[in-house]
Amino acid sequence: MTDPSSTYELLAISVRNLIDATIRTELEPNAIASIATQIDAITGRLSTEQMPGSFGERVSIDGQSPASGNAVIGVRNPLAPPLVIHEGNGAVWSELILGAAYEGPAGYVHGGVCAMVLDHVLGATAHKPGRPAYTGTLTLRYHRGTPLRKALRAEAWVDRVEGVKTFAVGQLSDSGGVTVSAEGVFIHPRK
Amino acid sequence: MTDPSSTYELLAISVRNLIDATIRTELEPNAIASIATQIDAITGRLSTEQMPGSFGERVSIDGQSPASGNAVIGVRNPLAPPLVIHEGNGAVWSELILGAAYEGPAGYVHGGVCAMVLDHVLGATAHKPGRPAYTGTLTLRYHRGTPLRKALRAEAWVDRVEGVKTFAVGQLSDSGGVTVSAEGVFIHPRK
Numbered sequence: 160m161t162d163p164s165s166t167y168e169l170l171a172i173s174v175r176n177l178i179d180a181t182i183r184t185e186l187e188p189n190a191i192a193s194i195a196t197q198i199d200a201i202t203g204r205l206s207t208e209q210m211p212g213s214f215g216e217r218v219s220i221d222g223q224s225p226a227s228g229n230a231v232i233g234v235r236n237p238l239a240p241p242l243v244i245h246e247g248n249g250a251v252w253s254e255l256i257l258g259a260a261y262e263g264p265a266g267y268v269h270g271g272v273c274a275m276v277l278d279h280v281l282g283a284t285a286h287k288p289g290r291p292a293y294t295g296t297l298t299l300r301y302h303r304g305t306p307l308r309k310a311l312r313a314e315a316w317v318d319r320v321e322g323v324k325t326f327a328v329g330q331l332s333d334s335g336g337v338t339v340s341a342e343g344v345f346i347h348p349r350k
Numbered sequence: 351m352t353d354p355s356s357t358y359e360l361l362a363i364s365v366r367n368l369i370d371a372t373i374r375t376e377l378e379p380n381a382i383a384s385i386a387t388q389i390d391a392i393t394g395r396l397s398t399e400q401m402p403g404s405f406g407e408r409v410s411i412d413g414q415s416p417a418s419g420n421a422v423i424g425v426r427n428p429l430a431p432p433l434v435i436h437e438g439n440g441a442v443w444s445e446l447i448l449g450a451a452y453e454g455p456a457g458y459v460h461g462g463v464c465a466m467v468l469d470h471v472l473g474a475t476a477h478k479p480g481r482p483a484y485t486g487t488l489t490l491r492y493h494r495g496t497p498l499r500k501a502l503r504a505e506a507w508v509d510r511v512e513g514v515k516t517f518a519v520g521q522l523s524d525s526g527g528v529t530v531s532a533e534g535v536f537i538h539p540r541k
Contacts (some may be wrong), residue, residue, distance in 0.1 A: 164510075166379040166382045166383055166386075166509065167375075167379075167382060169382075169383070169386050170372055170382050170383075170385065170386045170389075171372055171373075172386075173386040173390050173393070174368060174369060174372050174389060175384030176389075176390070176393045176430045177365060177368070177389050177392060177393045177396070178365060178369075178427075178429060180393045180396035180400065181361055181362055181365050181396065181422070181426065181427075181428055182362075182404070182405050182419045182426055182427050182428075183397075183400040183401050183404070183405065184358075184396040184397065184399065184400050184403055185399045185400055186395070186396060186398070186399050188357040188358075190360060190395075191360075191361050192355045192357055192360070192361075194361065194392055194395065194396065195357075195360050195361045195363075195364040197388075197392060198361075198364040198365060198367075198368055198392065200368070201363050201368060201371075201385055201388060201389065202364070202367045202368045202371045204377070204381075205368070205371035205372065205375040205377060205383065206351055206371045206374075206375065207377065207492075208375065208376045208377050209371065209374040209375050209376055210374050210376055212450070212457065212498075212499075213373070213374070213449070213450035213453045213456070213457060213498055213499075214373050214453060215376065215453050215455065215456030215457060216456050216457050224429075225456065228373045228450060228451075228453050229453060229454060229460065230451065230452050230453055230454060230460040230462065230463050231460060231462055233453075233471060234402040235372070235375070236369075236372075236373050236451060237369045237372055237373075237451075238369060238429050238451045238452070242407075247471045247538075251415065258404070259403070259404035259405060260418060260419075260427060260428075260429045261417040261421050261429070262404045262405065262406050262419050262420060262421055262424075263420060263421060263422075264406065264482060264484065265404070265407050265416065266403065266404060266407050268405060269420065269421040269422060269466070269469075269470070270469050270473070270484065270488070271421065271422055271465060271466030271467065271468075271469035271470050272466060272483035274422050274462060274465035274466055274469050274488060274490075275460070275462030275463060275465055275466045276462065277462075278460075278462035278465050279460070279462050282461070293455065293492065293495075294461035294490070294492045295460070295491075295492055296489065296490065296491050296492070297461070297465060297489070297490045297492075298487065298490075299465075299485070299486070299487065299488045299489075300486075300487050301484065301485045301486055301487065301488075304484075306488060307403075307404055308403075308404075339369050
């Protein structure tokens, strides 16, 4: 017996590795063209049975989390690193390594990718099961470059809660300290 | 004769389509497992000749832009939409549509992806050929959800320049108006 969720997760892992290889390959163009044709055939096969919209819009109760397609934490989304979010002692954190696909300046993580990671981790301080929080405002301060291929840690805490608003602070760091710090306001929509 | 750059670009386009199909497929697990094996074989083939680090770290003069691996505009990077940046009349803009891979809340673009796009477009107001600008601070204000699969426009302008600092403002919008607004300070490192 195969666990359906984990099979889809393994496919996403394979595609993440393919993304890295696509960026870094130095095979000659004729070989590349042939490989692109093979990939198109695989995409055609996967598309013979597919949900009409995005993963989150899917209506199905089969044990797969609605967040499986999420751009930051989605285990089925090859774009997502994916972040695994931990909680404890009033904080939320994730440990991650970002490769060639997340590059901005040569050898460094794109500043926008740092923003994406911090948006999610700060927002996670406000998330409650069945009651998601949406970003109201987010402010990022870049201290220095965030390196590719190094162990990184993203973490956040709640500074205070005022009604539907959660004020969160957090940071992205490598072994040498903080590279980007952030503060944000996350909002629970009134029901 | 094949143009090497465009062949690599076509491969990235094929992988972007594969990413979407990976998230949205409803094929049964045994078929998925077999496809993952095929993808691993392709990745192995691409990896037989590859650059040691990320694309930007590569030392080669063959006509491929160092930004080809960039997470937002990289034509060789399947993670990148990729944005095409236009300039004119003192503004910088890009038109884009974001699919299932960029999802946060069901049916909407992840707030962190909006931040990533705006970081790049605001930063582009400060970029000069051979003289990149780095993000100093970035502040985002989310007005409402940014829809998936709809025509979006990201645009930015320079508010003012003070020495090495460019103060930029911008916004992300759909046909109904602004969804996220942003302001940022971008810095040219002193040489």
